[in-house]
Amino acid sequence: MEHVADTFDLAEVSSAIRGCLPKDRASFELHEPWFNGNEKRYVDECIETGWVSSLGKFVDTLERKLEEFTGVQKAFALVNGTSALHMALKMTDVDFNDEVLVPDLTFVATANAVSYCGAIPHFVDSETRTLGMDAAKLEGWLAEISQMKNGACFNKKTGRRIQAMVPMHTFGHPVDMDALAIVGRKYNIALIEDAAQSLGSFYKGKHTGHGGRLAILSFNGNKICSTGGGGAILTNDASLGQLTKHIATTAKLPHPWAFEHDHIGYNYRMPNINAALGVAQLEQLPDFLKRKRALAMRYREAFSKVSGVRFFEEPDFAKSNYWLNVILLDEEAKEKRDDLLNFLVSQGIKARPAWKLMHKLAMYQDCPRMDVSVAENLEARLVNIPSSAFLGDES
Amino acid sequence: MEHVADTFDLAEVSSAIRGCLPKDRASFELHEPWFNGNEKRYVDECIETGWVSSLGKFVDTLERKLEEFTGVQKAFALVNGTSALHMALKMTDVDFNDEVLVPDLTFVATANAVSYCGAIPHFVDSETRTLGMDAAKLEGWLAEISQMKNGACFNKKTGRRIQAMVPMHTFGHPVDMDALAIVGRKYNIALIEDAAQSLGSFYKGKHTGHGGRLAILSFNGNKICSTGGGGAILTNDASLGQLTKHIATTAKLPHPWAFEHDHIGYNYRMPNINAALGVAQLEQLPDFLKRKRALAMRYREAFSKVSGVRFFEEPDFAKSNYWLNVILLDEEAKEKRDDLLNFLVSQGIKARPAWKLMHKLAMYQDCPRMDVSVAENLEARLVNIPSSAFLGDES
Numbered sequence: 034m035e036h037v038a039d040t041f042d043l044a045e046v047s048s049a050i051r052g053c054l055p056k057d058r059a060s061f062e063l064h065e066p067w068f069n070g071n072e073k074r075y076v077d078e079c080i081e082t083g084w085v086s087s088l089g090k091f092v093d094t095l096e097r098k099l100e101e102f103t104g105v106q107k108a109f110a111l112v113n114g115t116s117a118l119h120m121a122l123k124m125t126d127v128d129f130n131d132e133v134l135v136p137d138l139t140f141v142a143t144a145n146a147v148s149y150c151g152a153i154p155h156f157v158d159s160e161t162r163t164l165g166m167d168a169a170k171l172e173g174w175l176a177e178i179s180q181m182k183n184g185a186c187f188n189k190k191t192g193r194r195i196q197a198m199v200p201m202h203t204f205g206h207p208v209d210m211d212a213l214a215i216v217g218r219k220y221n222i223a224l225i226e227d228a229a230q231s232l233g234s235f236y237k238g239k240h241t242g243h244g245g246r247l248a249i250l251s252f253n254g255n256k257i258c259s260t261g262g263g264g265a266i267l268t269n270d271a272s273l274g275q276l277t278k279h280i281a282t283t284a285k286l287p288h289p290w291a292f293e294h295d296h297i298g299y300n301y302r303m304p305n306i307n308a309a310l311g312v313a314q315l316e317q318l319p320d321f322l323k324r325k326r327a328l329a330m331r332y333r334e335a336f337s338k339v340s341g342v343r344f345f346e347e348p349d350f351a352k353s354n355y356w357l358n359v360i361l362l363d364e365e366a367k368e369k370r371d372d373l374l375n376f377l378v379s380q381g382i383k384a385r386p387a388w389k390l391m392h393k394l395a396m397y398q399d400c401p402r403m404d405v406s407v408a409e410n411l412e413a414r415l416v417n418i419p420s421s422a423f424l425g426d427e428s
Numbered sequence: 429m430e431h432v433a434d435t436f437d438l439a440e441v442s443s444a445i446r447g448c449l450p451k452d453r454a455s456f457e458l459h460e461p462w463f464n465g466n467e468k469r470y471v472d473e474c475i476e477t478g479w480v481s482s483l484g485k486f487v488d489t490l491e492r493k494l495e496e497f498t499g500v501q502k503a504f505a506l507v508n509g510t511s512a513l514h515m516a517l518k519m520t521d522v523d524f525n526d527e528v529l530v531p532d533l534t535f536v537a538t539a540n541a542v543s544y545c546g547a548i549p550h551f552v553d554s555e556t557r558t559l560g561m562d563a564a565k566l567e568g569w570l571a572e573i574s575q576m577k578n579g580a581c582f583n584k585k586t587g588r589r590i591q592a593m594v595p596m597h598t599f600g601h602p603v604d605m606d607a608l609a610i611v612g613r614k615y616n617i618a619l620i621e622d623a624a625q626s627l628g629s630f631y632k633g634k635h636t637g638h639g640g641r642l643a644i645l646s647f648n649g650n651k652i653c654s655t656g657g658g659g660a661i662l663t664n665d666a667s668l669g670q671l672t673k674h675i676a677t678t679a680k681l682p683h684p685w686a687f688e689h690d691h692i693g694y695n696y697r698m699p700n701i702n703a704a705l706g707v708a709q710l711e712q713l714p715d716f717l718k719r720k721r722a723l724a725m726r727y728r729e730a731f732s733k734v735s736g737v738r739f740f741e742e743p744d745f746a747k748s749n750y751w752l753n754v755i756l757l758d759e760e761a762k763e764k765r766d767d768l769l770n771f772l773v774s775q776g777i778k779a780r781p782a783w784k785l786m787h788k789l790a791m792y793q794d795c796p797r798m799d800v801s802v803a804e805n806l807e808a809r810l811v812n813i814p815s816s817a818f819l820g821d822e823s
Contacts, residue, residue: 068476072475073472076475077468077471081463083460085649085656086461114695115694115695141678141679141689142678145693254481254482254699255481259481261480261702262697283540291784292536292781292783295789300509302657307656307657307702310480383685386685386687389686389687396689
């Protein structure tokens with residue numbers, strides 16, 4: 034392994050990254066929000082008018098702007114992406130003791146939202162091309178372990194119904210939704226699209242979020258557009274969308290004074306003051322996307338000259354937002370991952386590995402899963418590097 | 429009943445209310461937020477520094493200020509009161525198929541949070557003195573329907589464990605917590621205090637929120653202090669508080685770059701931009717409380733001269749925030765409630781009845797309950813009238 038030490042040099046990786054970044058800064062976060070537009074103006078307007086809560090024009094405006102930008106019929110702004118996932122699972126009739134297929138390589142919110150329903154996450158391997166769920170491998174796995182009963186898919190090993198799957202667009206790179214949709218139809222498994230990281234990413238020419246019954250977005254502080262905390266549900270099923278909005282708004286029936294609710298509802302609507310931030314951020318999204326792409330292309334160029342590591346590029350069917358830029362260490366260099374992370378952080382370059390795989394977390398270690406060797410390999414080799422929009426050029 | 433028409437006059441009630449309100453306004457909401465302090469300054473600071481999400485100094489400041497004001501050891505700011513209730517129930521080990529005692533007369537969030545745990549609300553009657561849970565009647569009911577097994581209380585009729593009770597301080601008026609705590613201890617039922625409406629209300633000289641293992645607050649748009657959407661958990665158990673905070677923050681373990689989580693966590697922390705509003709609002713809380721009390725005393729005086737109706741006053745052991753002022757129609761006048769509501773609304777005076785009782789809502793009609801005749805009587809007679817802080821004098 035002495036060969037590796039020669040060809041994979043921590044300082045070389047660090048200076049490749051540093052060479053792509055502005056010279057006037059000493060340190061770089063992974064993804065910082067950028068409030069360079071109408072944020073203050075809109076937020077001050079909320080305070081002046083007293084409309085800071087969920088009834089207010091910025092919530093409506095944010096939703097119309099999201100529909101326009103994504104092309105999805107209905108968008109609803111919610112308190113965060115995790116709550117949006119919870120709502121989406123509830124709206125897909127995920128019930129206590131069901132199983133839900135989620136990527137083993139994802140942020141923990143995908144699995145947690147399943148747990149909130151009393152359901153059990155069932156972990157799926159990734160494909161190297163997208164970092165997301167591998168549809169072919171999933172189909173082989175379902176053929177092996179499932180059987181259909183009264184039109185529903187059951188896990189023969191656990192006896193539980195497999196009610197939904199939640200593919201996620203990893204670090205903004207679209208997963209192959211069409212291939213997953215075929216599997217979903219074959220096994221009658223509802224498809225929910227976790228687009229928390231992919232606002233501004235396009236799959237086969239369409240914005241992500243069109244592939245399932247419902248999709249979700251996140252506007253957390255580290256996302257491409259931030260509302261402080263926030264998220265959204267997207268759907269092309271207008272009546273399902275209306276019902277989702279109703280249930281996310283405590284399921285209160287309209288009346289001038291009476292308080293009547295017709296479902297177990299949630300208090301999941303985004304406050305107007307957060308939506309005001311979101312409207313200002315969406316106005317800047319096209320610029321953010323250009324800048325993030327410019328930064329990604331610079332990284333790609335820089336890493337083409339560094340040995341032992343490659344820059345991860347968008348799948349050929351996609352145009353990614355490059356939310357968090359990814360480099361993958363070569364097989365031979367992967368044992369150096371932690372050294373690289375520590376070295377980069379010591380150089381003022383914030384870097385992080387992939388999330389610890391879901392099946393390795395204490396609370397999920399006994400959940401069902403297929404062979405997840407690709408996810409394990411990606412986890413060992415993957416490093417995220419600074420990706421804030423303001424680090425890239427406008428051009 | 430012609431007698432009633434003579435003694436209960438809609439116009440008389442309307443002009444009693446109108447006489448207590450500022451003359452320079454045509455219409456009055458039930459409770460409007462009032463942003464008259466440092467709200468803009470603090471929110472603008474968040475935007476300028478980029479600290480809008482859950483890490484940020486205003487979240488910390490809000491929590492320290494809440495601890496100072498309530499005297500409770502630990503306060504944690506969350507996205508809203510409903511989420512705070514959900515967290516509190518989870519932290520009290522409320523599990524799938526448990527029962528949780530909640531008031532029949534409450535906002536639906538109390539019961540919904542129980543449902544989120546897969547548990548079943550079990551409805552408790554009110555006492556007229558507080559509008560809240562009747563401890564004596566509850567004890568009689570538990571003596572009849574429950575039995576202890578291995579130290580836990582079980583409902584003999586349903587076979588389910590009764591794991592917690594969630595009394596609520598109705599419209600800001602403290603329920604008799606000490607009496608409920610005795611029942612809780614006797615039956616080993618955990619006590620969670622729903623103080624969503626009672627920020628600024630004191631029970632036997634202490635701020636509400638000291639009576640159970642955990643208490644929750646709300647800063648919704650209609651509350652005495654608003655953060656857009658927001659809530660908090662309060663507890664005097666410091667280690668339970670630390671664990672609650674950890675689990676509300678996705679249960680992520682601290683590390684410079686690794687993503688590891690050791691529990692099923694929630695994304696329930698309040699964003700910094702909402703906390704900035706909250707800090708400014710808390711600075712004004714003492715003034716808001718004075719003004720709301722002044723308005724309440726004016727209503728009390730005015731209604732002492734109106735027949736067929738009385739102004740609801742704080743219980744003798746309490747100092748209430750008079751969040752939403754309450755009038756109660758006399759027995760003989762209660763059939764006029766809806767006429768009164770419609771008349772007041774037509775006069776620009778927003779008014780509302782109590783919430784529809786929980787056991788009458790479609791999704792909760794089959795849940796267990798005791799005799800709830802007092803709650804039913806209160807529901808028939810209760811009307812809320814305009815209560816915004818700025819309607820009262822500063823003195």
